[in-house]
Amino acid sequence: MDNNIKNKKITSRDEDFGRWYTDVVRAARLADYSNVKGFIVFEPNGYALWERMQQVLDAKFKELGHQNVYMPVLIPENLLNKEAELIEGFAPEGAWVIRAGGKDLEERMMFRPTSETLFSDYYASHLHSYRELPMLYNQWANVIRWEKETKPFLRTREFLWQEGHTLHETEDEARKETLQMLNVYKWFFEEVLAIPVLTGRKTEKEKFAGAEETYTIESMMYNGFSLQSGTSHFFGQKFSKAYNITFLNRENKLDYPWQTSWGVTTRMIGAVIMVHGDDNGLVLPPRIAPRQVAIVPIGTDQQVADKANEICDKLKKVGISTFVDFSEKSPGFKFAEHEVNGIPIRVEVGKRDLAQGFFTLVRRDSGEKKNVALEGDVAAEVQTMMDEMHKHMFEVAKKRNDSKTYECKTLAEVEDIMTNRPGYVKAAWCGDEACEFKMKEVRGTKSRCIDESAHVCKDDKCIVCGRKAKHMVYWGIQY
């Protein structure tokens, strides 16, 4: 175990948010830079968080009828080339295997940046009849996109993700699936990660290469920047036609199926850090924390140890992930360590307190303490505290989002906001890509999503060109 934890100073997040982030990533042992440029090592705490995310999402996917499969990691160039937009979109970031098994390959192969091509190729040879639809597949995998600038979890050359790929008989069904999965992501962020999100449609410029429509969940970091946190794509029949995927429909005629794909990545770990973390380190939302409760015995009394073990057993019994920290460190050191690691609840068990008939729960986010009587229902107390913590963390983030969301009418306002108090700018837009490019000149502000629920009035003008507006759009600085 790392004995230098107390010396690891974490930069204040208000002083230098970028450094604060990397300090927390290191101090909480989430990840480290590796000697492979642009790649990270997922350390135990970081990988455990990913495993929890996988568990929760995977169970939800399966509940909705999806099955996991696994496609090859390398994609021959000719297969990629069948869908022009996709290859154009990903070629600049591709990593190519050119030599293998001691000789140059006849055809080079790209390390998958995403797997539409392989799923489509598989569908083409396995789909025959409408009776086999829908095909609801998902895969958990590593991908490579050769980014120039990298940052742990947020943007790395290799990352881990899930990519759902589904085929449907009708357009309507595929559209429903696209939105259903968007809502699964929204649910996961809000109800599990305690992160409020915007949901909406990406503009043509920002959508996924090859998609007809891309829907997104966007989350706002502590510093007001936006993070694209999950996407769900409606492909129409684009890939079906490019890869010649056909089926006999109910009228016994050859038809093209309708396709979707949707994914979230290890970037979610970055979102958790940057939405909830504080100057003492990581703060983990209780519903995703791999270890929810750390029990710290104070002193070496047998009575204290017994009580600590008893509490641990009670919590584990109801499925709360708990451990007793019997390591040879001082209680203060342990407190600091569990704090840096973001463990939601600490239980302090001391001899003096026991004599007075209680032990203490301490909440990571607020520092709030609660004494629990020895004969009290510790499982219920911890569960209540975790529920309150989740609710509170969500509210803090929600308030931040609300207070940093601005309605703007001029580029000058946007310039001022993005310079001094960045956040979401809500502004009308004419739908012209040229205006998006002009907006980008203002501190790199990009469209985050089209708010399809927002009403655009007759009088609404595009914030850039002043022409009649088509959409209400959220804009922000992208992480």
Added chain:
Amino acid sequence: MDNNIKNKKITSRDEDFGRWYTDVVRAARLADYSNVKGFIVFEPNGYALWERMQQVLDAKFKELGHQNVYMPVLIPENLLNKEAELIEGFAPEGAWVIRAGGKDLEERMMFRPTSETLFSDYYASHLHSYRELPMLYNQWANVIRWEKETKPFLRTREFLWQEGHTLHETEDEARKETLQMLNVYKWFFEEVLAIPVLTGRKTEKEKFAGAEETYTIESMMYNGFSLQSGTSHFFGQKFSKAYNITFLNRENKLDYPWQTSWGVTTRMIGAVIMVHGDDNGLVLPPRIAPRQVAIVPIGTDQQVADKANEICDKLKKVGISTFVDFSEKSPGFKFAEHEVNGIPIRVEVGKRDLAQGFFTLVRRDSGEKKNVALEGDVAAEVQTMMDEMHKHMFEVAKKRNDSKTYECKTLAEVEDIMTNRPGYVKAAWCGDEACEFKMKEVRGTKSRCIDESAHVCKDDKCIVCGRKAKHMVYWGIQY
């Protein structure tokens, strides 16, 4: 769903074992060939089996104190070159990324064939003191080894696996870990997969590139061929020295730690197929089957459907993975389908049987039927039947192993056995690699492992050269 299942004829395993194998892989929807040569697509049934294997093993690893991490998938050439034996062993099978992000890389990178190099590089910068030892890491990952001949699950260019990597303060501790993990694999094969294994040490010729000692579990397929099914390596201080991994020991002096690694792969799916499968398809050991019980309602009566659902709920409640097959197919078709898929137990619920007060359990391996009274304890009955099935499957495989294990004194005997009734040949060996090469000329017979528990007598002679024997060795034809 596939409606052609009845038409998919499976070759008899006694007629053509190789074809039988690929027939079962396809018919049970475990995997399919992909358009990427040497790579397979893991289909839902195959991937679900891998997920179950991961669950069981991962829980055991964690119980023993291991933590999961994740290392980069690409390894820069200079990092690989630090340990000469490893790079020599893997270079011929390496796949190289040479171009990425739109330009040629300054240094090419190998797709990991195994990750000793990256773990060692990580340890070198993170280990400082004996207090941090042991470091007990594991990773679940994909690897590439560019094999010439491939066969689904058994030998594919990309496969999935886990690789444990541990660092220890003392040689003794590292040796214990090596054997502990070998025994975990043995436990997993015998108690979970119902596959009896040989355990032993690999010869110098057959050991892992870079290891001081390699231990193996070997299993025997239906046709008598051997499959190396899992390995555990003792590295000594070899990598520590090559990668300059050091720590301050208890005497406050710089020291090199002792290292192990151990792994099992998706090849285990192949072992399950080839040990247990029969001419009707896959037979899944009940403790690993993703779906343990299929309930088939016979007829469309509401009463039948209700009873089927009630049984399903009862089984699920005690953690038995169960589903009711309400699909629009005939009962006979469903029986055949669940049979091909190897589902351990089928429950038949029919109106006439219900009227007579019972329903029926059918065991996949033996076809044995058991009527259960309506008021009977179905969970207990199913659990008992699964336990008996596991025991029986293990015994069948064990008897096969025993009946196909031969003690030989001459190469002529080996030639006869490997030609007419292949299996394990147990024969003494002098320890000379030249004799191993000569043995290989006999039908490709290779040493499987040294039986370290076997006593070599003074009079035992090497089966090849007739000199004094050093070891008792199991030999076999490798899958």
